[in-house]
Amino acid sequence: MPIDHHLLALFELLRIPTISGQSEHAEDMMKACKWLKHAFEKIGFMSEILPTGGHPLVYAEHLHAGPDKPTVLIYGHYDVQSPDPLREWTTKPFDPEIRGSNIYARGVADDKGQLYTWIAAVGDWLEEHKTLPANIKFLIEGEEEVATHNLVEFIGENQSLLQADICFISDSHCLSEDQPLIDYGLRGIVYAEISVHTFPRDVHSGIYGGNVYNPLEVLAKILSQLKDERHLVTIPGFYDRVRELSREEALELAESPFNEEQIMRETGAKAVVGEVVYSPAARAGARPTLDVHGVWGGYSGEGAKTIIPAEAHAKVSMRLVPYQSADHIFQRFERYVLSLAPDGVDVDVHHLSSGEPILMDRDNKFFKKAELAYKKVFGKKPLYQLSGGSIPITATLKTLLNMDSVLMGYGLPDDGLHSPNEKMSVSMFKKGIETNKELLSLLAE
Amino acid sequence: MPIDHHLLALFELLRIPTISGQSEHAEDMMKACKWLKHAFEKIGFMSEILPTGGHPLVYAEHLHAGPDKPTVLIYGHYDVQSPDPLREWTTKPFDPEIRGSNIYARGVADDKGQLYTWIAAVGDWLEEHKTLPANIKFLIEGEEEVATHNLVEFIGENQSLLQADICFISDSHCLSEDQPLIDYGLRGIVYAEISVHTFPRDVHSGIYGGNVYNPLEVLAKILSQLKDERHLVTIPGFYDRVRELSREEALELAESPFNEEQIMRETGAKAVVGEVVYSPAARAGARPTLDVHGVWGGYSGEGAKTIIPAEAHAKVSMRLVPYQSADHIFQRFERYVLSLAPDGVDVDVHHLSSGEPILMDRDNKFFKKAELAYKKVFGKKPLYQLSGGSIPITATLKTLLNMDSVLMGYGLPDDGLHSPNEKMSVSMFKKGIETNKELLSLLAE
Numbered sequence: 070m071p072i073d074h075h076l077l078a079l080f081e082l083l084r085i086p087t088i089s090g091q092s093e094h095a096e097d098m099m100k101a102c103k104w105l106k107h108a109f110e111k112i113g114f115m116s117e118i119l120p121t122g123g124h125p126l127v128y129a130e131h132l133h134a135g136p137d138k139p140t141v142l143i144y145g146h147y148d149v150q151s152p153d154p155l156r157e158w159t160t161k162p163f164d165p166e167i168r169g170s171n172i173y174a175r176g177v178a179d180d181k182g183q184l185y186t187w188i189a190a191v192g193d194w195l196e197e198h199k200t201l202p203a204n205i206k207f208l209i210e211g212e213e214e215v216a217t218h219n220l221v222e223f224i225g226e227n228q229s230l231l232q233a234d235i236c237f238i239s240d241s242h243c244l245s246e247d248q249p250l251i252d253y254g255l256r257g258i259v260y261a262e263i264s265v266h267t268f269p270r271d272v273h274s275g276i277y278g279g280n281v282y283n284p285l286e287v288l289a290k291i292l293s294q295l296k297d298e299r300h301l302v303t304i305p306g307f308y309d310r311v312r313e314l315s316r317e318e319a320l321e322l323a324e325s326p327f328n329e330e331q332i333m334r335e336t337g338a339k340a341v342v343g344e345v346v347y348s349p350a351a352r353a354g355a356r357p358t359l360d361v362h363g364v365w366g367g368y369s370g371e372g373a374k375t376i377i378p379a380e381a382h383a384k385v386s387m388r389l390v391p392y393q394s395a396d397h398i399f400q401r402f403e404r405y406v407l408s409l410a411p412d413g414v415d416v417d418v419h420h421l422s423s424g425e426p427i428l429m430d431r432d433n434k435f436f437k438k439a440e441l442a443y444k445k446v447f448g449k450k451p452l453y454q455l456s457g458g459s460i461p462i463t464a465t466l467k468t469l470l471n472m473d474s475v476l477m478g479y480g481l482p483d484d485g486l487h488s489p490n491e492k493m494s495v496s497m498f499k500k501g502i503e504t505n506k507e508l509l510s511l512l513a514e
Numbered sequence: 515m516p517i518d519h520h521l522l523a524l525f526e527l528l529r530i531p532t533i534s535g536q537s538e539h540a541e542d543m544m545k546a547c548k549w550l551k552h553a554f555e556k557i558g559f560m561s562e563i564l565p566t567g568g569h570p571l572v573y574a575e576h577l578h579a580g581p582d583k584p585t586v587l588i589y590g591h592y593d594v595q596s597p598d599p600l601r602e603w604t605t606k607p608f609d610p611e612i613r614g615s616n617i618y619a620r621g622v623a624d625d626k627g628q629l630y631t632w633i634a635a636v637g638d639w640l641e642e643h644k645t646l647p648a649n650i651k652f653l654i655e656g657e658e659e660v661a662t663h664n665l666v667e668f669i670g671e672n673q674s675l676l677q678a679d680i681c682f683i684s685d686s687h688c689l690s691e692d693q694p695l696i697d698y699g700l701r702g703i704v705y706a707e708i709s710v711h712t713f714p715r716d717v718h719s720g721i722y723g724g725n726v727y728n729p730l731e732v733l734a735k736i737l738s739q740l741k742d743e744r745h746l747v748t749i750p751g752f753y754d755r756v757r758e759l760s761r762e763e764a765l766e767l768a769e770s771p772f773n774e775e776q777i778m779r780e781t782g783a784k785a786v787v788g789e790v791v792y793s794p795a796a797r798a799g800a801r802p803t804l805d806v807h808g809v810w811g812g813y814s815g816e817g818a819k820t821i822i823p824a825e826a827h828a829k830v831s832m833r834l835v836p837y838q839s840a841d842h843i844f845q846r847f848e849r850y851v852l853s854l855a856p857d858g859v860d861v862d863v864h865h866l867s868s869g870e871p872i873l874m875d876r877d878n879k880f881f882k883k884a885e886l887a888y889k890k891v892f893g894k895k896p897l898y899q900l901s902g903g904s905i906p907i908t909a910t911l912k913t914l915l916n917m918d919s920v921l922m923g924y925g926l927p928d929d930g931l932h933s934p935n936e937k938m939s940v941s942m943f944k945k946g947i948e949t950n951k952e953l954l955s956l957l958a959e
Binding site: 414 | 534535536537595596598599602659660701703705712713714715716717718719720721722723724725726727728730731733734735737738739740741745777780781782783784785786787788789794797798801803804805806807808809810811812813814815816817818819820821822823826827828829831833856857858859866867901902903904927930931932933934935
C-alpha cells in the first residue's frame with residue numbers, strides 16, 4: 070500500500086508516546102504539542118501552545134473567511150491511554166505499522182488518526198483554494214484520557230477565544246466501513262479509587278488469620294455489593310435522575326445493530342448480560358453503568374506467600390446519562406461505599422475525575438451538513454445514537470459556551486481503543502479526510 | 515553490642531537472598547547450600563547437598579555416639595519469603611543489621627537464625643567434648659516457604675537415611691523473652707489460585723460496560739462468598755472432619771495469653787474479629803481458617819484507565835486442623851468456587867501446594883527433655899499450644915517415619931515473619947544456643 074504524505078505525517082505523531090496518565094511522559098506531551106503547532110503553521114494557521122494546570126493545549130486558528138461565514142471549532146486530543154499489557158502487542162505501540170488494511174499503533178483511532186483527518190482536510194483545502202469557507206479554530210487537548218479539570222478551567226477563562234457556531238469532533242466510530250454514525254449524546258463519567266487499610270504492615274496468615282479483617286476480603290465484599298443479581302447498580306439514588314428516552318429515540322435504539330452477536334464478535338465474550346429490561350444498545354448508551362477497572366493488593370508473584378496484606382485497592386468508574394450529575398453521583402457512591410466498611414477497618418474513596426453527561430440539539434443545522442457530507446462519501450445516511458463513551462469537553466462547551474458538538478467519527482467498532490493492538494483502517498482515515506472536505510464545502514453555503 | 519563468631523556466621527547466611535518462590539534466585543539457593551555444607555564440615559559433620567525436583571536439600575550427620583544413644587533429626591529451612599514491599603524496610607532485607615537488641619533481615623527468625631542455633635550448639639559441644647551425646651542428623655530444606663511436594667518425595671525415597679527417634683525443629687516462637695512455648699500440633703495448609711477469564715483482551719468500558727461480565731466483579735463475588743457474616747468458611751463440608759479439643763486442651767487454651775489485646779498490639783489492627791464462639795487462641799490454632807493473600811487484575815497504575823480487563827486472579831489459602839485432609843478440602847474448595855462461576859465466564863482453580871495438619875504425642879519422652887532444657891535457660895516451664903502456622907515436614911515425618919517432632923522455637927511473636935523489617939532478638943538467638951546445649955546434655959541420660 071503506497072504511503073502518502075498524510076500517512077507519513079500521522080506516523081510521526083503516533084511515534085510520540087503521549088501517555089497522559091503517566092507523569093514520566095511530560096516531555097513527550099510537549100514534543101507532541103510542538104509537532105502539532107508546526108503542522109498547523111505549515112498549512113497556514115496561526116498556532117500557539119497554551120499552558121494549563123496539567124499537560125498543555127494546542128490552539129490554532131484561520132479566521133479569514135469573513136464575518137458572514139460560520140465559525141467552527143474543531144476539537145481533538147493528542148494524549149493516549151497507557152499501552153499495557155505490552156506483551157500482547159504484535160508490534161510496538163509507538164512504532165506504527167501498516168498490516169493488511171490497517172494502521173496499528175496506540176492512539177491511532179483514539180484520537181490521533183481521527184484528529185489528523187481534520188488537519189489534512191483543511192490543509193488540502195487551503196493548498197487548493199488559498200482561503201477557507203469558514204473561520205476555523207482548532208483546540209487539541211492533552212488530558213482527554215485522564216479527564217482532569219484543567220480543560221474546563223481553560224475554557225472558562227478563554228470563552229471569547231473559543232467562541233464558535235458549532236464544534237466538530239472526530240473521536241468516535243462508524244458502525245462499519247459504509248455505515249456512518251453521529252453521536253447526539255454522550256455519557257458522563259465519575260472515576261474513583263477505593264482503598265482499604267487494616268493494619269500498618271502485612272501480617273502472617275498462620276498466626277493472625279481468623280482473628281483480623283483481611284483487607285482483600287473487605288474490598289471484595291464492598292465490590293460485590295455495588296450491583297445486584299439483576300445487574301442493577303445498588304448505590305442508593307443512583308437511578309433517581311436518569312432521563313427517559315423519547316418515542317423516536319426508543320425506535321432508533323430498537324433498530325440499532327449493536328446487538329448480542331456484535332458484542333460477542335467484537336469482544337470474544339461468551340455471554341452478554343446486563344439489565345434485563347433493556348437492549349444491549351440501550352445499556353450501552355441510554356443507561357448508566359458501573360465498572361471495576363483494576364484491583365490490587367497483597368502478593369501477586371510466583372508461588373505461595375502466606376500474608377494478610379495491610380491494604381487493598383480498586384479503581385471504579387460510573388458512566389452517567391442525562392440528567393445525572395457527576396458530583397451528586399460521586400457523593401452517593403462515596404457514602405454507600407463507606408457504609409459498607411466494617412468497624413475497625415479504614416476505607417476511603419478518592420475522587421479521580423468527572424465529566425458530565427450531555428445531550429445535543431439534533432435540529433441544529435450543522436448536524437444536517439454533517440449528514441450530507443457523510444452521505445456523499447460513504448453512500449449512506451448516518452444513523453444517530455447515544456454513545457456509551459465519554460468526551461468531557463462536549464459538556465463543558467454546552468454549559469459554558471452554549472455550543473453543540475457534532476460527533477462524527479472515523480473509527481470502527483473493532484479498533485481496540487484502550488486495548489493492545491489498537492488500529493485504524495487506512496480507508497477510514499482517507500474517507501475521513503474526504504468527508505471533512507465535503508463538510509467544508511457545505512459550510513460555505 | 516559485641517558481635518561474636520556465631521552472629522558473624524549467621525550474617526553471612528542472611529546475606530544470601532534465598533527466595534524460594536522466585537525462580538531467578540536458583541543460584542542463591544545453591545550458594546546457601548554450599549555455605550551450609552561448609553559450615554557443617556567445619557564443625558566435624560559429614561555433609562552433602564542432595565538434589566530434589568526443586569531447590570536442593572542439605573543433609574549432614576555425626577553418628578558416632580553409639581547404638582545405645584538416641585538418634586536425633588534436626589530440621590530447618592534456608593529458604594525465605596519474598597521481602598516485598600521493599601520500600602517498607604528500614605534497612606535492606608539481605609543486608610543484616612543489629613539495631614537496638616535485634617537483628618534485622620529477611621529470614622532471620624524464619625528460619626535462618628533459629629536453625630543456626632542448632633549448628634552453633636552442636637559445634638560448641640563438639641569443640642568442647644570432641645564427641646556428641648547423641649547420633650545427630652540435620653536436614654535443611656530449601657522449599658518450606660513454597661510448600662512443594664519435593665520434600666515428601668525425598669523423605670519417601672530416603673527413609674533409612676532419615677530414621678531417628680525424634681525430630682527437633684526450631685521454626686516457631688516463644689511467647690516472650692522468658693516464657694517458652696512448645697507446639698504440639700500444627701495446622702495444615704491448602705494454597706490455591708483462582709483465575710477468571712471473560713474475553714481474550716481488555717475492552718473499553720464505555721462501549722461494552724453494562725453488557726459483559728467484568729472479571730474483577732465476578733472474582734469479587736466469588737471471594738465475598740467464601741465466608742459468611744459470622745466469619746465462618748462457607749465451603750460445603752469444610753468443617754466436617756474438624757477435631758474437637760480434649761478438656762485439658764480447652765483449659766490450656768482458655769489460659770492462653772494470645773488475646774485480643776495482644777493481637778491488636780502486634781498487628782496494629784483496630785478490631786479483632788472471627789468465629790464468635792471461639793477465643794482468639796482457639797481461632798488461631800484449633801480452628802481452620804481461610805485467607806485471601808493477593809488479588810490482581812486490570813489497571814493499577816497512576817490515574818484513570820477505562821478498561822474492562824480480560825482476566826482477574828486471586829491467591830487463597832486454607833489452614834487445616836486435624837482431622838481435615840488437604841486433598842479433601844482442596845476438592846471441596848474447587849467444586850464450590852466453580853459452582854459460583856456464572857455461565858459464559860471461565861473460572862479455574864489451580865492447586866499450588868498442600869501440607870497436612872498434625873498432632874504430636876505429648877507423652878513422648880523427648881518432650882519432657884525439651885521442657886527441662888527450656889526451664890533451665892528461661893527459668894520457666896514452657897506452655898503447650900496448637901500452632902496456627904504450618905510446617906509441612908512434621909506431617910510427612912509422622913506419616914512416613916512415624917516420627918514425632920518437638921517444635922521448640924526461639925522467635926518472638928512480633929518478629930514480623932513474612933513482613934517488612936523481620937527481626938530476631940539477639941538474646942533469643944543466644945538463649946536458643948544455650949537451650950539446645952542443655953538439651954544435648956539431657957539426651958545422653
